[in-house]
Amino acid sequence: MSLSLSADQPDVPADADDGVWLECIECGETFAPFDDVRYTCDECDGLLEARYEELPTFEDFEGEAPGVWRYSAALPFDEGVSIQEGNTPLYEVPRLEDDLGVEALRIKHEGMNPTGSFKDRGMTVGVKVAKELGVGRLACASTGNTSAALAAYGSRGGMETLVLLPAGKVAAGKIAQASLHGARILEVDGNFDACLDIVQELAADGEAYLLNSLNPFRLEGQKTIGLEILEGFLADYDAVPDRIVLPVGNAGNTSALYKAFRELVQAGALAEDDVPKLTGVQAEGAAPMVEAIENGADEVRRWEDVETRATAIRIGNPVNAPKALPGIRETGGTAVSVTDEEITDAQRDLAGEGIGVEPASAASVAGLRKLRREGVVGDDERVACLTTGHLLKDPDAAAAAGADPEPVPADTDAVLAHLQDAE
Numbered sequence: 001m002s003l004s005l006s007a008d009q010p011d012v013p014a015d016a017d018d019g020v021w022l023e024c025i026e027c028g029e030t031f032a033p034f035d036d037v038r039y040t041c042d043e044c045d046g047l048l049e050a051r052y053e054e055l056p057t058f059e060d061f062e063g064e065a066p067g068v069w070r071y072s073a074a075l076p077f078d079e080g081v082s083i084q085e086g087n088t089p090l091y092e093v094p095r096l097e098d099d100l101g102v103e104a105l106r107i108k109h110e111g112m113n114p115t116g117s118f119k120d121r122g123m124t125v126g127v128k129v130a131k132e133l134g135v136g137r138l139a140c141a142s143t144g145n146t147s148a149a150l151a152a153y154g155s156r157g158g159m160e161t162l163v164l165l166p167a168g169k170v171a172a173g174k175i176a177q178a179s180l181h182g183a184r185i186l187e188v189d190g191n192f193d194a195c196l197d198i199v200q201e202l203a204a205d206g207e208a209y210l211l212n213s214l215n216p217f218r219l220e221g222q223k224t225i226g227l228e229i230l231e232g233f234l235a236d237y238d239a240v241p242d243r244i245v246l247p248v249g250n251a252g253n254t255s256a257l258y259k260a261f262r263e264l265v266q267a268g269a270l271a272e273d274d275v276p277k278l279t280g281v282q283a284e285g286a287a288p289m290v291e292a293i294e295n296g297a298d299e300v301r302r303w304e305d306v307e308t309r310a311t312a313i314r315i316g317n318p319v320n321a322p323k324a325l326p327g328i329r330e331t332g333g334t335a336v337s338v339t340d341e342e343i344t345d346a347q348r349d350l351a352g353e354g355i356g357v358e359p360a361s362a363a364s365v366a367g368l369r370k371l372r373r374e375g376v377v378g379d380d381e382r383v384a385c386l387t388t389g390h391l392l393k394d395p396d397a398a399a400a401a402g403a404d405p406e407p408v409p410a411d412t413d414a415v416l417a418h419l420q421d422a423e
C-alpha cells in the first residue's frame with residue numbers, strides 16, 4: 001500500500017516536472033503537477049499526494065533562514081508567497097508536564113504564525129501553486145482559520161479571494177481577518193461540510209481554485225510542523241517524541257505529519273520504530289474519525305449534525321480521512337474524543353502557563369489528559385501537543401472561560417476598598 005510506512009520510493013513517471021509529480025493514493029495513477037488544475041484523481045476520484053524523486057534528510061534543512069521555506073528540500077519549490085510563516089515556539093510547560101505525569105511535554109504553538117494559525121504553512125505553498133497554474137480567483141470553505149489565511153496570502157500574492165463560512169458558527173477574530181485582508185465573504189446557511197460541498201462544485205466548474213486541505217499542495221507546507229517538532233525534540237532530548245497529540249477536523253494535519261514522517265523513513269533519516277504515534281483528538285459532538293478508529297472501520301461515516309464550542313473543528317466529514325486513518329494506525333497512535341468542558345479546562349491549563357489558545361487547540365491537551373487517565377499514554381512518554389490557533393481568534397470563548405471584569409469607581413480609595421472586600 002502506498003501509504004504504509006515501509007512503502008518503497010516509487011519510480012519517477014514520465015509526467016514528473018523537475019522531479020515532482022502527483023499520485024493518486026487509491027489507484028496509483030500519476031499526473032504532472034502544474035500543467036492542469038486538479039484536486040483528485042481523474043480515474044477514480046481518490047485523493048492525490050505530491051511525490052518527489054529525491055527525499056531530503058535532516059542535513060538538507062540546515063543553514064537557511066528559519067520558517068517553512070527552510071524545508072524547501074521537502075517542498076515543491078524553493079520559495080513561496082511568504083509572510084514569514086513557521087518557526088513557531090515549542091514551549092516547555094513544567095507545571096502541566098508534572099500534572100499530566102509524562103516524561104516530557106512540549107506545546108507546539110501554531111497560533112504564533114502570521115495569521116494566528118497553522119493554516120499559513122499550507123497557504124504559502126498553495127498560493128504559490130495557484131500563481132504557477134495561473135488561476136484567477138482563490139476560494140475555500142472554512143470554519144474560520146483557513147479563510148483568514150487564504151485572505152492574507154491571497155492579498156499578499158495579489159489575487160482575489162472568496163470564502164464560504166457557516167453562518168453564525170465562525171469566531172469573531174477570524175471573520176475580522178478575512179474581511180480586512182479583502183476576501184469576499186459568503187455566509188452559508190449550513191455547516192462547514194455543506195460549504196465545502198459548494199466550493200468543490202465551484203472549483204469543478206472552474207469558478208475558483210480550491211485551497212482547502214483537499215488540495216494536496218497545502219499539506220506539503222503543513223508537513224513542516226512535523227519537521228520542526230522532530231528537530232526541536234532532537235535538539236533538546238536527543239530523541240524524537242514518542243507521541244504527537246493534535247486536534248482533528250478535516251484531518252489535514254494528521255495526514256501532513258504522517259507524510260512528513262513517511263518521507264523521512266523512506267529517505268533513511270528516521271527509523272520506522274521511532275515514528276511518533278499520531279494521536280487525534282475531536283470534540284465529542286463532532287467525532288467521526290474517533291468513531292472510525294474505535295470501530296476499526298476503513299471509511300469514516302459523515303456526521304450530518306455536529307456541535308461543539310470548538311467551532312474550528314465543528315466538522316462531520318473529514319475529507320482527508322483516507323490519508324489520516326493509515327497515519328494513525330501505522331504509527332500505533334489512536335483517536336479520542338473530549339467534551340466541551342474538558343476543552344475549556346485545558347484552555348485554562350494552557351493559559352496558566354502563559355499560552356493563549358483557541359478552544360479547538362486545547363483539545364490536544366484535553367485529549368492527552370484523558371488518555372493519561374485511561375492509561376493509554378504511559379508516564380515514560382515524551383509528548384508534543386499541537387495547539388493550532390491563537391487565543392485572540394475566538395475572544396468570546398476566551399472571555400467566557402476566564403474571569404469577569406469587575407467594575408469600580410475612578411477613585412483609588414474605592415479601588416483599594418474593592419480589593420480588600422474581595423479578599
Ligand code: F0G
Pocket residue numbers: 117119141142143144145146147213247248249250251252253254312313358360361388389
Ligand atoms: N485547529 C484549528 C484551530 C483549526 O482551525 C482546524 C481546522 C483544525 C484544528 C483541524 O485541522 O482540518 O487539519 O484536522 N480548521 C479548518 C478551517 C477547517 O476552515 O479553518 P485539520
